[in-house]
Amino acid sequence: MLAMPEVNYIKHLRENEDLSINEIVRKTGKNWRTVKKYADGEVPQENLVFNKGGMMYEDGFGEIVDCWLEEDLKLKKKDRRTNMAMYKQLCREYEFKGSYRTVCDYIQHRKPKIKEENNKRYERLEHPPGEAQVDFGNMTVVKDGAYKDIKALILSFPFSNAGFAYPLPAENSECFLEGLKQLFNQAGGVPTYLRIDNLSAAVVSIGKGEKRIYTDNFLRLQSHYGFEVQACNPASGHEKGNVEKKVGYTRNNFFVTAPEMQDFPQLAGWLEIKMREDRNRPHYDKGTLIEELWTKEKEHLKTLPISDLPIYSIDSLIINKYGEIKVDGERFTIHKGSIKQSLVIKKEWDIFTCFTSDGEIVYQESRPYMNKTRVIPWDDILEDWSRKPRVIKYSRFFKYLPERVQVYLTINPEETKNRVKGLKTLLDKHSLNAINESLNDEKLLGRTPHELGHILEAKKSVYPEKLDEIHTPFVLLDYETDLESYDKRLFPNMGGRIS
Incomplete structure (x- = not known):
């Protein structure tokens, strides 16, 4: 359809300049039939827009095409059906009598709207008891006075919203499988279905649709425990939304501020207790305590195998x-x-x-x-404390200081500011552990940081005590070599002396 200025121009050439249709075609470059239509026809009126009808809308074929479009949007572009493929499938499987153009027009109209709907709407999923989701989350702890980045493997059961967590040092295959084994033991059973992301620790490659190639070690674990796997589609985190939220909830409630860690078994025991205590709260939607729902859901879990599976x-x-x-x-x-x-x-x-x-x-x-650890920025922290010495006990970082250093800074409130500044200077040459060890002597708690620095330097320069020597023969102890005898043998002509 031509724009109104173009239609007006064609009408002007025909009526006012009395040109023929062929002359108007040559002058405007438009199609002969188009020129004929507007030159001798009525002025086109603006069309009223109504909801579309026809067999695509009224006979249900549109719903079928909508379903196909939604499915194909989850696949790579090269794996999606073309308009022609959809048309042929409609004709072959559903006895569609319309034209190919009808299907194309419908797809052109519906495809942008389906994309927009998928970006704004997620399907509410129903989760039967016994199904679980698993994912890794990044967490931070403090070990030996330094930050350590760890991974927490989270297992959640959407039906009851019960969660279990196990800390691990990395996201590789051995850590993932060891974590799953420990989580099953914590839960006291094995989920019937386990929804996982496309983790490299478990998935070798992603095929078309739901096809996945899993690692041999993951398949071995699956066979041993007997659960079914449900892999998420690529870039579809909402398909395991329960565990995604559980990861954030665990981080915000148990890892802010960073807890102190002695080793992984200690941290795992602490985290297991925290997750168990957390079940004594109402379910976000059902109003019942999570612990009560979990008690019912446990009946649907598969029994743990008798033998343990070594992971390596x-x-x-x-x-x-x-x-x-x-x-x-x-x-x-x-x-x-x-x-x-x-x-x-x-x-x-x-x-x-x-x-x-x-x-x-x-x-x-x-x-x-x-x-692997990350250094805590003590210089910046101590600089802040020196300006507000009364708040150091309430700082999130105070608990990360060694115990004797905490006592040294706070034992005399009037000296706190000077001792904070002095500790900042001491850390330029000495470690926190060395300072802490020196403060095991009660007498040193009253010394100034300057004096403490001299004591630490003196300790560094002291030689170790001489060990008792028991292997040298008695006749050789304190023996002194007579060098003149060597001179006489080496230079007999020079009188036994070397000038």
């Missing part, structure tokens, strides 16, 4: 010319091995063990990520 992976490495192997991106020197020797590496979630081909253990060490 096997790899093989060759010792390089420097006598090293590389595990998790870090190099380790194998003193008991030889160059170009092949080793079998058994990787567990926390340690790795190196075996020779004969089964002899030649090396065992913690995996590198077990000891």
Whole structure:
């Protein structure tokens, strides 16, 4: 349809300048039939817009196409059906009598609206008891006076909103499977269905639709515990929305501020207690206590297997010319091995063990990520405390100081400000642990930071006590060498002396 100025121009050429249809075509460049329509026809009126009708809307074919469009939007573009494929499928399976153009017009009209609806609306899912969702969450703890970033594997049951959590150092396959095993033990049973994200720790590749290729270790765990897997579609976090919210809830309620960690077993025990206590609150929608709902849901879980499943992976490495192997991106020197020797590496979630081909253990060490930490910015914190010394007991960071350092800063409130400034200076040369150890002497709690610094320096310069020597023969003790006898033998012509 031509715009109104173009229609008006064609009418002007025809009526006022008395041009023929062919002359108007040459002058405007428009199609002959289009020119004829507007030159000799009536002036077009603005059409009223009504809701669309026809067989796509009235006979239910539109609902079928809508369903296909929604399904295809979850797939990669190359895997989606074309308009022609949809038209042929309608004709073949549903005896559609309309034209291909009818289908195209409908798709052109509906596809943008379906996209908009999917961006704003999520389907309310019904979760039967026994189904669970699992996901990792990033958390921060404090270990040995430094920040440590860990992963918390969260298992949630949407029916009751019960949650379980287990701390781990990484998101690799060994950690994921070990975490699942521990979570099943905490829950006292195995979920009937487990919805997971497309984690690299479990999924090798994503196929069309719901097809997934899983790792051998994950399939081994699934076979041992007997649960079914429901994998989420790519970029569809809402499909496991319960566990997504549980991850945020766990972080906000138990990891702000960062708790102190001695080791992973201690942190796991602490977190298990917190999650158990959290079930004594009402369900967000059902009004009943989560613990009561969980008691009912536990009856639908599968029984735990009698035997435990060891979690590990096997790899093989060759010792390089420097006598090293590389595990998790870090190099380790194998003193008991030889160059170009092949080793079998058994990787567990926390340690790795190196075996020779004969089964002899030649090396065992913690995996590198077990000891990774981030420094707490004590300089900035102490600078803030020096301006407001009365608030240091209420600071989130105060509990991260070693116990004797806490006492040293607060034992005399009048000296707190000076001691905070002094501690900031001491940290330029000494560690918090060294300062804490020196303060185990009660007498030093009354010393100024300046005096404490001199004491620490003196300790650093003291040589260790001489050990009792018991292996030298008695006749050689305190023996002094006569150098003149050596001179006489080496230079007899010079009278036994060297000038």
